[in-house]
Amino acid sequence: MSSPVIQTEGLSLFYGDFQALRNVNFTVMEKRITAIIGPSGCGKSTLLRVFNRMNDLVEGVQVSGKVLLDGQDIYAPETDLLALRKKVGMVFQRPNPFPISVYENILFGLRIHHLADKRRGELDRIVEESLKSVLLWDDLKDRLANIATNLSLERQQKLCVARLLVMRPEVLLMDEPCSALDPMATARVEELMQELKKNYTIVIVTHNMQQAARVSDDTGYMYLGELVEFGPTQKIFTTPRDKRTEEYITGRAG
Amino acid sequence: MTALSPKITQRVAFSLLLASAVTVILPVVVVILVIVKNGLAAISWEFLTTMPRSGMREGGIFPAIVGTFCLVAGAIVFALPLGLCAAIYLSEYARQGMLSRVVRLAIVNLAGVPSVVFGLFGLALFVDFFRFGASILAGSLTLGVMILPVIITSSREALDAVPKSFREVSLSLGATKLQTIKHAVLPHALPGILTGTILGIGRAAGETAPILFTVAAFYLPRLPQSVFDQAMALPYHLYVLSTQVPNVGVPIRYGTALVLLTIVLLMNLAAVTIRSHFRAKKKW
Numbered sequence: 084m085s086s087p088v089i090q091t092e093g094l095s096l097f098y099g100d101f102q103a104l105r106n107v108n109f110t111v112m113e114k115r116i117t118a119i120i121g122p123s124g125c126g127k128s129t130l131l132r133v134f135n136r137m138n139d140l141v142e143g144v145q146v147s148g149k150v151l152l153d154g155q156d157i158y159a160p161e162t163d164l165l166a167l168r169k170k171v172g173m174v175f176q177r178p179n180p181f182p183i184s185v186y187e188n189i190l191f192g193l194r195i196h197h198l199a200d201k202r203r204g205e206l207d208r209i210v211e212e213s214l215k216s217v218l219l220w221d222d223l224k225d226r227l228a229n230i231a232t233n234l235s236l237e238r239q240q241k242l243c244v245a246r247l248l249v250m251r252p253e254v255l256l257m258d259e260p261c262s263a264l265d266p267m268a269t270a271r272v273e274e275l276m277q278e279l280k281k282n283y284t285i286v287i288v289t290h291n292m293q294q295a296a297r298v299s300d301d302t303g304y305m306y307l308g309e310l311v312e313f314g315p316t317q318k319i320f321t322t323p324r325d326k327r328t329e330e331y332i333t334g335r336a337g
Numbered sequence: 338m339t340a341l342s343p344k345i346t347q348r349v350a351f352s353l354l355l356a357s358a359v360t361v362i363l364p365v366v367v368v369i370l371v372i373v374k375n376g377l378a379a380i381s382w383e384f385l386t387t388m389p390r391s392g393m394r395e396g397g398i399f400p401a402i403v404g405t406f407c408l409v410a411g412a413i414v415f416a417l418p419l420g421l422c423a424a425i426y427l428s429e430y431a432r433q434g435m436l437s438r439v440v441r442l443a444i445v446n447l448a449g450v451p452s453v454v455f456g457l458f459g460l461a462l463f464v465d466f467f468r469f470g471a472s473i474l475a476g477s478l479t480l481g482v483m484i485l486p487v488i489i490t491s492s493r494e495a496l497d498a499v500p501k502s503f504r505e506v507s508l509s510l511g512a513t514k515l516q517t518i519k520h521a522v523l524p525h526a527l528p529g530i531l532t533g534t535i536l537g538i539g540r541a542a543g544e545t546a547p548i549l550f551t552v553a554a555f556y557l558p559r560l561p562q563s564v565f566d567q568a569m570a571l572p573y574h575l576y577v578l579s580t581q582v583p584n585v586g587v588p589i590r591y592g593t594a595l596v597l598l599t600i601v602l603l604m605n606l607a608a609v610t611i612r613s614h615f616r617a618k619k620k621w
Contacts, residue, residue, distance in 0.1 A: 137509060169511035179502040181521065195512040195520045243506075250510055 085113040088254060088284045089134055094148035096129060098141060103129045105308040106148070111254070111301075116276060116285045118299035118316065120292055122331070126308040127288045131256050134286065135171040136164060152254075172252035176259045178239035180231035180246070185223055188231045188242055189213055192250045213245040216282075218275055237268035241275060255279065257287040261294065273298050292332055296320050304328045372594050379592025388558055393578060394585050398593050403560055404473075404568030405542055405600070408552065411477025411564070412484060412541050417534055419481075420488030424530075427489070428496045429518055448486035453546035455483040460550040474564040476552025483547050484537035491533020495526035528615035532608045539604035543597060545572040555581070571597040 089111035096104040103126045111117045119127040132138045133150055150157050157167055180188045189210045214220040219241050231242055240260060261269040276298050289295050295302050303313040312328045323329045383397055390396030431437045459479025469475040499522050507521035553573035561568040575593045578585045
């Protein structure tokens, strides 16, 4: 049995006067895929962005309650925000590689942290390794100098994952990572997620209930800032306890 | 009165628009043609590389060219870092509030201040108060102050045009704000910043009023030796040749104008080239 990596206790979040999260108690288990589903505006992306504190960038945001990562409260004043974000990486809704070469995209994280002052061979090895772990190496090994924004969206998104893996994160946060992709590309990214699960803990926010059902081990259903129900994906989709969950997954609400 | 048919209205409108466009372009073309026609005869290697002789009625304009380049270089060294840093602060750090709006308004207004006012400002501050005297230093700083608003405004536009997602990605990878600006924002804003700077410099190279009180020498038979020396400069030299010295030949006057015009046009051309080169490359 795996252990919890992220735990929230009585987590509430306000954007100014608007309460986006209401007393959320959420658990993410190690090396499993945890999905957060729910209608637009229910707070699922907000919850995801709590885990790497990207919400800090929003003006007037206020958080109360506890968010534990490996037992440490990440909102405690002594938290090293930069270390946290290296540990908890994020994949965004729209693939967002930089308009520079594939090679340099992957090394971006190392360059900002001045860890790229290594020999060329070492860097080549890092690039190869990270492209292999996102199943892109065979596609791109001869095109490392190409501008990344000219790749297909699927490859761009995988490249963004590769760029993340260089930082050796523990947790990958994925904010609707497939919403810009077609069904075939989506299937291949989901395949990749299963592959990544062996080494990383993944939290995915998705609009697509089938996707949650396909890829995740645990699912949380959110509605109006509340975590309505949380449990093993199988259970949530077959025998939901809460009426609101049932209405959403059967397509009668949301 | 019967209404005109849409077809005729359309034709009339088109003609008027075309006429307006031609009216705008024509003077530019005529000015360039006249200057080239009258000035070309004077242009020679000797004209560009030797000192003026016989009370500036003969010889070259070398010191004026050197002076202009010194002033322009000095203005860049002063204004680019300062303007860029101010732009970074204003668009990346400052809260969008009352103060930032006032600053923005001030910068726009600064751009509209007549250049002779900058000249007087430079005289009061750099020449007299800081005791730099009439010197390349004082002139460069004055020109720099004059082009600051251009550099700040175009740098801000370039920074604001970099997608928010670049910043987000960088921050999400554990970068600090400063690292984000350095690695994820500036490289992608650089073409716009360069374009703005070159356009500003092009303006600085052609201005007379700001250098009139702060640096320009009527006639100096030697090249400047340090930043505290006075220098000749093309725009002022042109003014001197045209109005202050009797019996200067037409070719020398127009030749000087042609050299100045060419320098400014080349700079603008460089700016346009950089812009279109990067516009073709950027995709977001």
